[in-house]
Amino acid sequence: DYSKAISKFVEVKKLNLPVDNYYYELGKTLYFAKEYDKAKKSFSASIKNKKQVTGSFFYLAKISNFQKEFRQAKIYLQKILVSKNLNPMVIQEALFQLGDLHLTIAKAELKPEDLGGIVSKHVLPYYEKALKTDPSSVYSKKIEKKAELVKKKYNLL
Secondary structure, three states, rough: OHHHHHHHHHHHHOOOOOOOOOHEEEEEHHHOOOOHHHHHHHHHHHOOOOOOOOHHHHHHHHHHHHHOOOOHHHHHHHHHOOOOOHHHHHHEEEEEEEHHHHHHHHHOOOOOOHHHHHHHHHHHHHHHHHHHHHOHHHHHHHHHOOOOOOOHHHOOO
């Protein structure tokens, strides 16, 4: 029950109790409750407090994507990739999502006949980097399938 959880977070804050990663955990709860604008504020506070920075950027990217703020989502994902000591799975997912975002932006802004060049220069390279990050991951199969579908759709085989 996310509404109960959110009210408990508010109580904790009023009582001034120390909770490690408070804004990050509140942000996740708000995210799952689909209160995206409030979640964005909470994740931003988490970043400001230098708590769960990578995770906060990840959720901010997801929210921006849901809200069709694709260029902002791209910025958040790029901020993840400049972080140090990232888990290869996080790198792989961020790269894959960047490829998808490039495709989404291109489809919205370009004529269909112009998409092939953008896909080969800006989408597929992200998929390829994602695959190289951890070729044996479970996620790699999904990336391979998506890359093949995109290649086929835009006659790049």
